[in-house]
Amino acid sequence: MGASMARNLMKNGHKVIVNDVVPESVSALKNDGAEVAQTAAELASRTSTIVTMLPSNPHVREVYTGSNGLFSTASQDSLFIDSSTIDPAVSQEMAAIASEKGSTFMDAPVSGGVVAARDALLTFMVGGPEEKFDEVKSILDCMGKNIVHCGKVGTGQASKICNNMLLAIGMIGTSETMNLGIRLGLDPKLLAKILNMSSGRCWSSEVYNPCPGVIEGIPSSNNYEGGFGTALMTKDLGLAQSAANATNSPTPLGSLAHQLYRVLCNNGYGKKDFSVVFQTLKEEE
Amino acid sequence: MGASMARNLMKNGHKVIVNDVVPESVSALKNDGAEVAQTAAELASRTSTIVTMLPSNPHVREVYTGSNGLFSTASQDSLFIDSSTIDPAVSQEMAAIASEKGSTFMDAPVSGGVVAARDALLTFMVGGPEEKFDEVKSILDCMGKNIVHCGKVGTGQASKICNNMLLAIGMIGTSETMNLGIRLGLDPKLLAKILNMSSGRCWSSEVYNPCPGVIEGIPSSNNYEGGFGTALMTKDLGLAQSAANATNSPTPLGSLAHQLYRVLCNNGYGKKDFSVVFQTLKEEE
Amino acid sequence: MGASMARNLMKNGHKVIVNDVVPESVSALKNDGAEVAQTAAELASRTSTIVTMLPSNPHVREVYTGSNGLFSTASQDSLFIDSSTIDPAVSQEMAAIASEKGSTFMDAPVSGGVVAARDALLTFMVGGPEEKFDEVKSILDCMGKNIVHCGKVGTGQASKICNNMLLAIGMIGTSETMNLGIRLGLDPKLLAKILNMSSGRCWSSEVYNPCPGVIEGIPSSNNYEGGFGTALMTKDLGLAQSAANATNSPTPLGSLAHQLYRVLCNNGYGKKDFSVVFQTLKEEE
Amino acid sequence: MGASMARNLMKNGHKVIVNDVVPESVSALKNDGAEVAQTAAELASRTSTIVTMLPSNPHVREVYTGSNGLFSTASQDSLFIDSSTIDPAVSQEMAAIASEKGSTFMDAPVSGGVVAARDALLTFMVGGPEEKFDEVKSILDCMGKNIVHCGKVGTGQASKICNNMLLAIGMIGTSETMNLGIRLGLDPKLLAKILNMSSGRCWSSEVYNPCPGVIEGIPSSNNYEGGFGTALMTKDLGLAQSAANATNSPTPLGSLAHQLYRVLCNNGYGKKDFSVVFQTLKEEE
Structure with missing residues (x-):
């Protein structure tokens, strides 16, 4: 993901210095014209505009502090x-x-996968001071097509985990509904059509229907390969639960969605697209 | 509901005979030109095309058998x-x-409320033999604008309860998400906009957002008055659970949605629009 | 089950006439001294005290009406x-x-499995008129050791489904807790001991612990063979949900327990003891 | 809580130095013979055996580091x-x-409330090196009656949050079951008796039944006053969820229990005993 982002920055004429724990990623970027820093500390000593893309809380803490x-x-x-x-x-x-040091830190999580990263079609949800947003946007424009300012720092993350929590709920809900309808005798394509012209419609029923064969060219019609992995969704739902805990926000369905996806991970579905929940519900007694 | 349907049939030139347990409804329709039957039995003895609109299973059993x-x-x-x-x-x-008696029974539940009934804008989801569908449609066209053939008898009901189960899940999910986002510092309108341009979008986030003030002219911006009552949604979720039980279909979110709406009913929210779930989640400690 | 009950009646000197859909069961009982009726109707024409043991609602309706x-x-x-x-x-x-016909029908569901039936150690929960309880008890005493009068007709069933709903909740809760504790570094036997001396204790933690090796001689220590099957528990939880629906009783945990056991059935665990839920939670990512 | 613990140490002949943010607590203990330290730092400079009792994670971090x-x-x-x-x-x-500094830190959370603290009847669940346990036990024996060594550091906490998660599940389950049974026509005391002689029994059904009047002298028979507050239970369930997240342990019922208690807190029940969940389920439509 980070590699594609770096390449898109270079394509737009930026000079890029890279640092990564995987030597192969670094040397590939070096071949494409990037300079290399051996450590995060070295990187920050050589440039004052820094974009990071890291897997989780402890990695961010380590790389920054x-x-x-x-x-x-x-x-x-x-x-x-x-x-x-x-x-x-x-x-x-x-x-x-950062602020104590006279610098600015903004959160800018992305939505969109590996392909969107390659094609500079990511959506960035940005949190941080409004007066810095134009500068941030001019950089992120090289890598994405929607750059949204969400509010003060942390609201980029908030937007992303809110979206993904509702996405997970909609996906499991659509899976339950499609399975129930099919067992009640409905044709899957007709059921999807009825939902989508009615109040049951959601992104998962309309453009990412988890029932194989309803929509071509998406993971559910390709043995749930590709797409957005169940393990990644589970991670995001865990962040949503942490945020809900920290703010005393009740999220009964979000919480159950998290549990259901965790069980899927533990049962070996972590690398399948998160729409695979449909398959696990439709097993017959 | 039934009264509006009867009037729309008369407007389209049909002769209508009515029967109802509420004398006022009957006399109002009589004033508008309907004939009156004292009992269901009398009604069936005077016409061979009969439309029924009843509150629940036992009423249907009683009126028919x-x-x-x-x-x-x-x-x-x-x-x-x-x-x-x-x-x-x-x-x-x-x-x-009906079939034993040489007749045909088709299920045709509606979606759309009292206003849609008055304006002949209902959606009818029809289950029953295909060869009878054109005849049924010609009648229902007087009362609705979308008449969908869903399959064999019972699939009209199946479609409606599937839609409403997914609707309830989406509504509670949207309510949890809006509340969480607001507590994390997001502006409600901006959050709704972000969800609606992303994969979190659903009917409840887009056109019926449960957070007051996000969308004008809907129940959430009118103290949750009008709209689709929580008690009716709870009833439909109960039908979904019965159908899920009968078919061994797992519906973890649908089942929890049912429980959450039942608690709302028991707490006195039965007559409020079902988007009122947002309000009950946002209470502060 | 019914065969053991019939044998215990004969052991206590009762003359027994039997009827069953499985010819082998009938002929085995005949060898042991039972008389045989070809139909339920014949049976009722030959005796006025009748004990039935049937799998589910429609079987009871058919055999009686x-x-x-x-x-x-x-x-x-x-x-x-x-x-x-x-x-x-x-x-x-x-x-x-029955009452219309001048007769008495009492419900008397049992708890205890095949072994308890053989050894006349069943518990019977009886619902029906108090003045008939002594007569019923004198018969059931031949087959069980605890005969409890629960109230008017239906309360025997109510008692049983209430007990089994709480049992299922306790079993899943114990399984979650044991698994969480083990992952947090606790020894399973020590954790069970701590729970059982504290407020976390329940029947499942004390005498039927689902973690293999904590208690010997129970299904969890024998690959979850024997015991009370997951499919039977799922059936009882379905009855609890029907009863909760009929009485508008909120049962959020009971409802989720039902869903979780249904998924286990659909995943092929129907014949394993219901404590197998522990095993399905402990899978590693 | 801490004050009672300090007094019991003094009663057993220990010299005690105290530090607290509430001046009244400190001066009361001073009157009873305790010495006073103005800061945590001063305290640690004057003794090498230190017992802390603090409300939550950040307080512990602050007081220690x-x-x-x-x-x-x-x-x-x-x-x-x-x-x-x-x-x-x-x-x-x-x-x-602590270990880096050549010292030892052991976790020893308690179960039992204010009265048990006063009467030195607390249970301590202790985590830390076995070779230090005897020394720790000799101190805790002054304040409690059950001192259990649970394993390495952190397992005291693990034991407590495991117990309280299962306790919460049992309490909500018992409340659902009692309410369902009553609506099905069962007498509450009889239902409790049946559960307690059967496999549904748990601590909440046996000694802390949430249905008013079933057991005298407990919070449910005193308008849910006293006992273990809903807000404290919700906090402990939050810790259980954090631990479950950190270890990828599925806890569907524990997670839903947390959500249900959070809603109770938000609805104003935070200071009522946690058995108040029964009352909120039994509301009538």
Whole structure:
């Protein structure tokens, strides 16, 4: 993901310095014209505009605040754009430290997968000070097509986990509904059509229907390969639950959706597209 | 509901004979030109095309198979169109009896409320033999604008309860999501906009958003008055659970949605629009 | 089950006439001294005290009210004792018909499995008129050791489905808790001991712990063989949900327990003991 | 809570130095013979055996690792016993820091309320190195009657949150079951008796039945006053969910129990005993 983003920055004329734990990713980018920094600390000593894309909370904490981290060497007035999907509270924590150092940290998680990253079609949900948004947008425009300012720092994360929680609920709900309808004698395509012209419609029923054969060219019609992995969805639902806990927000369906996806992961479906929940509901006694 | 339907039939030139347990409804229709039958049995003895609209399973059983019921006097080749929302198994039971008597019973539950009934804008989901569908459609066209043939008898009901189960899941999910996002610092209108341009979108987020003020002119912006009552939604979710039980279909979110709406009913929200679930989630500690 | 019950009646000196759909069961009982009736109707014509043990609602309806059913020939003042586990509403329906005919129908579902049936150690939960309880008890005493009068007809069923709903909740809860504790580094036997001396204790943690090896001689320590099958538990939870629907009783955990057991059935665990839920939760990612 | 614990230490002949943010608590203890430290740092500079009792994760982090915290002045070979109920991961974090400094940190959360604290009847669940357990036990024996060694550091917390998760599930399950049974016509005391002689029994059905009048002298028979507050239970369920997240442990019922208790808190029941869930389920439509 990060590699595609770096390439799109270079395509748009930016000079890019890269750092990654995987040597192969780094050397491929080097071949494509990127400079290389051996550590996060070195990177921050050589540029004041830094985009990060990391897997989870502890990685972000380590890369920013570790002994060889970005904050250890960053100059004043640095701009940090973090595209990781993490807990909004961690984004706020990083932003507070950046602010003490006279710099700015903004969260900018993405939606869209590997293909959207390659084709610069990502959506970025950005949280942070409004006066910095234009600058951030000019950079993210190289990598995405929708750059939305969501509010103060952390609201980019908030937007993403809210969206994905509702997405998961809609997907499981659509799967339950399609399965129930089929067992009651309805033709799957006709049922999808009826839902989509009625109040039951949602993104999962309309453009990503989990029942194989209803829509061609999506994971459900390809043995649930590709798409958005169940393990990644489970991770995002975990972030939603942390945020719900921290704010005392009741999320009964979001919470159950998280549990159901966790069971799918534990049962070996982690790498399948998250629409695979349909298949696991339709088993017959 | 039935009264508006009868008026729309008369407007389209049909002679209508009515029967109802509420004398006021009957006399109002009489003033408008309807003839009156004292019992269901009398009604069936005077016409062979009969439309019924009843509250629940036992009412349908009584009106059709009771000692003064429609089947007691109906002529062969009668056509029964039942617009009640009931268990598909009961529709199939009635259809089997009708068939033994040489008649046809089709289920045709509606979606759309009192206003849609008045304006002949209802959607009818019709289950029953294909060869009778044109005749049924010609009648229902007087009262609705979408007449969909869903398959054999019972599939009209199946379509409606599937749609409403997914609708309830989407509504509660949207309510949880809007509330969580707001507590995380997002502006409600901006959050709705982000969801609606992303994969979280559903009917409830787009056209019936449960957060007051996001969309004008809907129940959530009018103290949850009008609209589709929580008690009616709870009834439909109960039908969905019966159908799921009868077919061994797992519906974890549908089942929890049913429980959550039942608690709302028990807490006095039965007559509020079903989007009121948002309000009950947002209470502060 | 029924065969063991019949043998225990004979052991206690009762003359027994049997009827069953499985010829092998009938001939085995005949060898042991039972007389045989070819139909339910014949049975009811030859005795006025009748004990039934049937799998589900429709079987009870058929055996009692079918054209060759018990009610078709039963003499006035017959006593029907139904040990099936069914919907309390169906028990009440049968009791009403019996009452019209001058007879008495009492529900008396059992708890305890095949071994308890053989050894006359069943518990019977009896619903029906108090003045008939002594007579019923004198018969059931031959087959069980606890005969409890629960109230009017249907309350025997109510007691059983209430107990089994709470049992299922306790079993899934214990399974979640044991698994969580083990993953947090606790020794399973020590965790069970701590729960059992504290407020977390329940029947499932104390005498039927679902974690293999914690207690010897129970299904969890024998690959979940024997015991109380997941499919039977799922059936009882379905009855609980019907009863909850009929009485508008909120049962969020009972409802989710039902869904979780249904998924287990659909995934092929129907014949394993219901404590197998532990195994399905503990799978690793 | 901490005050009672300090008094019981003094009663057993220990010299006690106290520190607290509430001046009244401190001066009351001073009157009873305790010495006073102005800060945590001062306290740790004056003794090498320290017992802490704090409300939540951040308080523990602050008191131990803050600039005026215990670790800032503690001598080598100090023994820290933390009786707070917190995330096991935070206990492990504190233990790791203590260990680096040549000291020992053990978690020892309690079960039992204010009265048990006063009467030295608490249960302590202790996590930490076995070779230190005897020393810890000799201190905790002054304040409690059951001192259980659960394993390495963090397992005391793990035991407590496991117990309380299962307790919450049992309490909600018992409430659903009692309410369903009553609506089905069963007498509450008889139902409780039947459950308690059968496999449905649990601590909540036997000694803390949530239905008013079934057991005298407990919160449910006193308008749900006293006992274990819903807000505290909700906090513990939040810790259970964090631990479940951190270990990928599926807890569908535990998760739903958490959500249900959170809604109760938001609806104003936070200070009522956690058995109040019965009352909120039994409302009539």
